[in-house]
Amino acid sequence: MKSKLYSLSLLIAIIFISGCGSSENQNQGAESTTAVQSVGQSGVKDDVSNPNIVQIAVGSEDHSTLVAALKAADYVDALTNVGPFTVFAPTNAAFDALPTGTLETLTKKENQRQLRDILEYHVLLGVYKPEDFVNGRKMGTADGRSVEIEVAKDGAVLVNGGKIIGTVQASNGIIHVIDKVLVPN
Template sequence: MKKVFNFTLLAAVLVLSSCNNNTTPVVQSESTEASPAAGQSAVQDNESAKDVVKVAASSKDHTTLVAAVKQAQLVDALSNAGPFTVFAPTNAAFEKLPKGTVEDLMKPENKEKLQDILQYHVYVGSLNTDLMQDGQTLNEVNGGNITISKKDGKVMINNSATIIASIPASNGIIHVIDAVLLPPAK
């Protein structure tokens, strides 16, 4: 286990330090419009534990999710203080969607729809599975509710996705799930 963490950390250091060359302080004027995003994702910090975005980005099973989070411009928000409970569908979970769904959502014109779906996977508050109760509803960031069911130690969301792993992060917790949650129509 320890080895695993060290290796991960090393990789993160490599990637971050390669950025250093590009981000030497620049005392130059830029217009306000140049920076629509706001968040801590650019903070250089190799000491702190990883936030939910960095944890997800470290997983080969979540490349689709991470790409989608970037496309939806949610990297910054999810790097902030939160706390967040992120239900993180695996690549396999995305593959279960009808063919072409993901490609379609990744198109610029569907950004709002993508944001809505991704925000349906995020709860503000940090909940491990022990704190979840059978029948509990949680109001997600997009405004929609999810329902938790808990039977024989198995935790399901909306009776469709099962939590297969839970990873704590610096600003919350990630629950890996095996299906994509689709927000109810508004």
Template structure:
């Protein structure tokens, strides 16, 4: 388990962020890999929430993760009439509190802001949140932490 923790927590994230001044939204907006996430957060009117004091833990899907969604899904979610569904999906990626990698590896589930829980699976292959692989960890923000995932996770219906 110790080796897994070391592997999970040592993944670096490129970029020289001043973590004491940038919040979760600022960090996401300053990285091209999160442009789709930032657009979705704006469309869902969640910017102010994710810029608030928090703290929050965000399992942040990359643009490549959003590209895995079935064709037309993202465009549909960004329509004003689907805002509630978009909010539900995005808040399913957020956990209250600052949960660092060393804490995530000790969990088997975490309750999201959306209300349902994500499952956390720790194995020799890495850490999964629902069906998403955690690919980068512990990107510290002034109001929480970001863990990067490779797949958009969807709330259980």
């Protein structure tokens, strides 16, 4: 009995000692954790997994204006999270079609909330593939409003009049490239 008690005490002591490191090592670990936490989900580097929605947009020459708007609205981390999301991603040409000065005004710091509302109007919670869209269906967006789906006779899908011109699967959802910036009423 004494032998078993001694062995158990020794095991506990070994576990305790091995769990204690120098305070220097513990501080380095805390600093490293703090650095990762302050960056947010978008700061996690992962070149192995399938790209998320933001990584795909960053890699697309046709979506540099969208990426700049996401950064200005502080909405990058939200769309790098797990999701799943359906994102209607306007092309640069769609942003260029906005009235002159609109984008410049929206990307000012004092208009960040308004820009974020517009970007959230392009996001659905859940994954909706093109075949899931039904003519006349209203779908709730991340900003609490709704977009309306139209399916043309030729099979083209339109979202509030913006045509889906491409679809890309992402690790945290799906992107539908559209030819129009959706502006809430």
